[in-house]
Amino acid sequence: MSDDRLATAIGALLRRERGSRFLTQQTLADLAGVSQAAVARIERGDRIPSFRLIEQILDAMDLQLTVGVEPLDAQVDARLDELATQSPVERLDGIGLDRMIDRLGDLPFVLTGATAALLQGAPIPVDMPEIALRWADAARFTVWLNAALGQRWNARWEEYGGVHVEPEEPGEHRWRTKHGELRARMCDELPESIEVRHGERSYRVVPLVEVELTDPHAAELLRRHRDRHRQRRSAG
Known part of the structure; x- marks a missing residue:
């Protein structure tokens, strides 16, 4: 880097x-x-x-710096190329998106981050569904997390568990539940969204341009995907 x-x-x-x-x-x-x-x-x-x-x-925010690793750029590019060969349905099944949405029920949210980008046709890696939630709904979300046996990511131990699940508590907004893993972005108001359809299902998602402005990781993956696409077109 x-x-x-x-x-x-x-x-x-x-x-x-x-x-x-x-x-x-x-x-x-x-x-x-x-x-x-x-x-x-x-x-x-x-x-x-x-x-x-x-x-x-x-x-000062009760956080600590950790050291991690991620694949080299060549491996990221290989993963992007692999995902480009899969259908949207295969990509969505891989993160259990529909199952998680069904379990969230009437909790107000929109899909954001790499998940929103994936639903808009960008074949980028997504490790879990990502949603935007209002702080006003934090208490309802906490009730849902407890019912779903949620465990929050503990950055200090680099594993799930050992910290309170409430989103108001300091720490990364990432949980493991009996329905799968989930990442949330808490905000005062839900961001503007658009409707995207896949098969018989529709999804409320943050527009791609907004994803690129608010999610540096997703933005970098989108940039790499576009670069790869241009390279393949030039080579063809």
């Missing part, structure tokens, strides 16, 4: 976590004992912050 991409990814992560806690840049800076300008520079992706600085800011 280039320095620019790493700085952008760190900035997006910090904005997301700060926003999910309804903290202003100044409030977070005060909690972390740093300047508001330092928080702003990191969120803009101006430069890669020192590990000490980012850990200091994350600690």
Whole structure:
């Protein structure tokens, strides 16, 4: 990963976590004992912050920095090529989307992130359904999670369980339930959505352009998919 991409990814992560806690840049800076300008520079992706600085800011939100790995770019491209050969139905079955939607019942939500991109024809990897939920419905969501035997992702232990399931609690909005895994983006109001149909079923999804603006990971996968598509067309 280039320095620019790493700085952008760190900035997006910090904005997301700060926003999910309804903290202003100044409030977070005060909690972390740093300047508001330092928080702003990191969120803009101006430069890669020192590990000490980012850990200091994350600690103020009861978070910690973890080290992970992901496939090399060549392996990501191979996965994109593989998904391009599958039908939309095969891709949706792979993440159990319809089963999860049926179990969510009348809980108001729209599909977002890579899931929304997949439903709009982008063959990008999706590991679990992703939904947007209103904070006003957080209590209803908690009731649903408890009924579904939900366990929340614990970033400290890198596994599910050991933390409260309520979305108001600090931490990543990702759960494992008896119906499958689920990731949620909590927001004040549901984002604008469009209807997409596959077979006899319709889905409310965030438009692709909005996905690219709000989800850096999905945006990067979409960019790689388009680059691969252009390369294949040029080679043909």
